[in-house]
Amino acid sequence: MVKQGKKASAKKLTTGLLAAVMVAGLAGCGGGNGENNAANSDTSSFNKEGLPIVSEPVTLKVLTVRWGSMGDTFTQNQWLKDLETNTNVKIDWQVMSSNDWGEQKSIMLASGTLPDVVIGDQTFSDSDIVNNLSYFRPLDDYIDQYMPNLKAAMEETPDMKKISTFPDGKIYSLPARLPSRPKSSRxxxxxxxxxxxxxxxxxxxxxxxxxxxxxxxxxxxxxxxxxxxxxxxxxxxxxxxxxxxxxxxxxxxxxxxxxxxxxxxxxxxxxxxxxxxxxxxxxxxxxxxxxxxxxxxxxxxxxxxxxxxxxxxxxxxxxxxxxxxxxxxxIPPIAGPDGKRYTIGNPNGMNLARNEFLITSSCKTPEIAARWADQFYTDEASIQNFWGAIGTVIQKNDDGTYTLMDPPAGTSADAWYWEQSLRDFGPKYVSPDFEQKIVLSTESGDGLKLQLDKLGSEYVTEPFPNVMYTAEEFEELPTLTTDIDSYVNTMRAQFISKGNIDEGWDAYVKQLNDMGLDKLLKIRTEAYSRYTSVK
Structure with a gap:
């Protein structure tokens, strides 16, 4: 993943301007209580099906965060421009730099003044959302009424719903399934x-x-x-x-x-x-x-x-x-003492993420925002928001396949994709069947990794999933993990460098128990039970 790109415009990324607009410029269409009550907004020109989404143009303020100085060139993605024309939903992009975002996020959450929509899991973390739930709308009813593409995706890939379900059983943020991702990690x-x-x-x-x-x-x-x-x-x-x-x-x-x-x-x-x-x-x-x-x-x-x-x-x-x-x-994974091979990764693919799209309680037209987001959950929309637009970065072939074009001279493929698309961030879904139609070079980048993945994918083990924690658990976890993780790392270094592992093992385990390991495991196992119980 690259963290550098073209320099962003001063309008978008200047910290001083950002602070100035934080309260006013990022505000959506007014306050709200976070409930699924679409009836309290003006929907006279809203179309529940088909395009355009609205008969009269509507503007949504959309916030996203990009790595370093990548800037906002992705907003010129032809698919995004066509989406604006086809839906009648105009987007006022607010593009922030990750260099400044930590401080500015604190200002925004403290003020409670948010834009209509937030895109990308780099913007708000699980704890940011869980500890500020009143700022974000529950999306379950909107998904059911206005998002047939996402509903179909969740039915085909149930883990998308699992990773998006918060401890209270509701969905506040939308997921993504990225295309052409391997099963193995390193x-x-x-x-x-x-x-x-x-x-x-x-x-x-x-x-x-x-x-x-x-x-x-x-x-x-x-x-x-x-x-x-x-x-x-x-x-x-x-x-x-x-x-x-x-x-x-x-x-x-x-x-x-x-x-x-x-x-x-x-x-x-x-x-x-x-x-x-x-x-x-x-x-x-x-x-x-x-x-x-x-x-x-x-x-x-x-x-x-x-x-x-x-x-x-x-x-x-x-x-x-x-x-x-x-x-x-x-090379293939190294076999261990039991004769088996293990590979770090995910047998379902390294391709799922949550918190990629949120509708805030400031937005007075959440049903419009939901229908707009649903346009991202088609195969063609998703590949264009991961690599770049068809005709610019992707070539659509007569046989129904899709080939990535070569990047401009002097530019790496990865840097080009980040410049041309939302890349890792934002809502998207590429179905497993459609992935077979994507033609990638096996010499570098995503295509090379998929080739190498064949060496170890059958040995990938099921990881402990990216579970969700409650506000109370988020409050207790840092105290436990800071001390326990530090002790584990210290003792690992000592055991590796000095040995005496058998002799020191019981004392090591006892110290972990004394530090509250049972409390940590209780939190983790309860979160895991909630995750696995989602249907």
Whole structure:
């Protein structure tokens, strides 16, 4: 994901102007109580079906937040411009920068003055919404009455409804299902040039990986006559994923046999720590493992004189290695002690998100906003709001397929997509069947990841889902997780670097229990039960 784009106009992103317009300029059509009461607005020109949505033009104020200085070029997406013409709903885009949004969000929530519509899950988090529910309209009735495209999507992909249902059983924000997303997250990547030079095969098990890493450390595979090779340089759950520790959302939770499990106290985690301690003791993990930052790691991945990193986990092999990228290949998951392979990801695809569209209680025409949002939930609308418009970024072929065009010279494909579309943000739904019609290059970007995904997708484990918490739970969670997570991380570093895992294990578990682990698990398991009970 890129975080840079063309410089936004001063009108849209100047902080001073933003503060000035926060109370007045972002206001919608007046106050409201958040109830599903469409009758209190002027709907004389509103059409419940077909287009235009309104016979007389109506303007909605729509807020979204973009990475860094990306700006508002996406508003010139031809599909969005055609939507305005076809629906008679005019959009006053309010585009904010993520650089300034934290402070400005606080001002907005404190004042209670919001625009009609909010787009993108970067704008308001679960806790922002749950703690300010009166600012946002429950959308269940609007979905039922005015959003046939979204209703059909939720029926085809029930998890869309699950992730959108708040603890009170209502839906306040709308979801997205992104197209052409893989099932796996980061996958094992190895220096194939080194393997070939040393006459080694691709490792299949942790024992074989250990032998390969030892050879990388001791046999000078980069050929510079120096003992500068580093087999592995990161602390992450990737390295212990062969032990069944496949934590997609980094919350120390797994789903095992349909139950929520806290894995830092599990036997599998304990054995994973012993594996890491063995590697560290023998110099197969970076000696600066616990002290380096991202900049230092990046410098090692892209060491200018010779490649020095042998094994890693990455989205694609060309992601971080700079000019040495061609030496690295993605390989199948490493089998663990039980003989099984595990891949961090989601068997349903890495493609679902919530909080992508909210209608505020300030909006006096919520049924218009709901019908407008529903136009985004078709296959063609969604691919144009993920990559760019047909005719600009996407070529629609005579055989019913869709091909992504090459980006302009000097621009990466990913940067171009963010410039031309809402990309990750905003409502959208691409059905599994329609995905088969999308033609992507297998050489880079989204297409390359889908090709590599075939190596590990069958081993992807079910993650602990992105559950929703109540306002009371959100109030208690930070106190618990701050102390408990910090202790888990501290002890992991100590166990890896100093060992004594068996000797110190009972005291470690007791300390977690004394810190309130039972309360944390109660909150997490109750949230998980609510999530799984949504039909």
């Amino acid at each position: 996958q094992p990547v190895i220096n194939k040039t080194w393997l070939d030079k040393l006459g080694l095969k691709v490792p299949e098990t942790i024992d074989e990986l250990y032998n390969v890493m030892k050879a990388f450390k001791e046999q000078d595979p980069n050929g510079n006559g120096k003992a500068d090779e580093i087999p592995y340089i990161e602390v992450s759950n990737d390295l212990i994923s062969p032990f069944g520790i496949a934590d997609l959302n980094n919350n120390n939770m797994l789903v095992k046999d349909g139950k929520a499990v806290y894995y830092p106290t599990s036997e599998e985690y304990k054995e994973g720590l012993k594996w890491e301690n063995k590697l560290y003791t023998e110099g197969l993990l970076d000696k600066e493992l616990f002290t380096q930052d991202d900049t230092m790691r990046s410098a090692k991945f892209q060491n200018p004189d010779a490649p020095v990193v042998g094994f890693s986990y990455q989205w694609t092999p060309d992601a971080v290695f700079g000019k040495w990228g061609d030496q690295y290949v993605t």
